[in-house]
Amino acid sequence: MFLRVGGKIVGRVEKGVYITHRNYKKHYYFRGRGYPISDSILRELKRIGIERILIIENSSGKKFETTVTKYLKTKSFKIEGYDTQRVVALESLGVKTNQLLLPNKEIKQ
DSSP states (O other): OOOEETTTEEEEEEETTEEEEEEEHOOOTTTTBBEEEHHHHHHHHHTTTTTTEEEEEEOOOOEEEEHHHHHHHHHOOOTSOOEEEEEOOOGGGGGOOOOEEEEHHHOOO
């Protein structure tokens, strides 16, 4: 089933897991060292009883699994033009962020 928030499809839910695809160049938040999810999406996931989150990185196919609870424990932040966001550092999921790859290019931070 597709998950809609604010009239927009923001991902899908399968077998109790919220699945979202992210583009590294477009979505990766360097300050937080991970992929932000908006508070409105997190609230909706809580409301419908979904705890697990699977982020699939389009460019590499890497999959990062975390929880709504981990996101909600982080500090929220605001970027102009966007809903309030939260981010879980990929390092906390066992990923070394200085080894993240873009197609044909390694990113050093």
